[in-house]
Amino acid sequence: MNAPILIPLLGIVAGGAMLAAQAPVNAALARALGDPLLAACVSFGIGFAILFIISALRGAWPLGSALAAAPWWSWIGGLMGAFYVAIVIWGVPQLGVVSTVAALVLGQLVAALILDAIGAFGLPIHAITWQRLLATALIFSGLVLSRTG
Secondary structure (H helix, E strand, C coil), X not given: CCHHHHHHHHHHHHHHHHHHHHHHHHHHHHHHHCCHHHHHHHHHHHHHHHHHHHHHHHCCCXXXXXXXXXXXXXXXXXXXXXXXXXXXXXXXXHHCHHHHHHHHHHHHHHHHHXXXXXXXXXXXXXXCCHHHHHHHHHHHHHHHHHHHC
């Protein structure tokens, strides 16, 4: 595997590891605060503050015209992130981290198959192949196994 592919793959794997660790960390925050939605709000607030500071230090604040040029659907990413954080905070204590992450990955793969197949959001089209379906089925099998053992 060449470096231009390996570096982003390692970054994504590290991001996945952080997502797995974020789940129990946020669940602990929810226990301490007594409310999973409040914990999600605090988590997002901290993330917002850090990203705001980094953006300000970089001088990377967009102009009004750039904000206006964004497609309408590009504004719902924050809503999707909020749903993700809140549902994981709620689900981890009930399912455990392994089953939660397996279910997340299954949801991501099913959505990714569809998004790739239709070229959603301006992405290039990638066909649904038997290999991709098998990968998704293996994740589904892993989820089932994680709940039966």
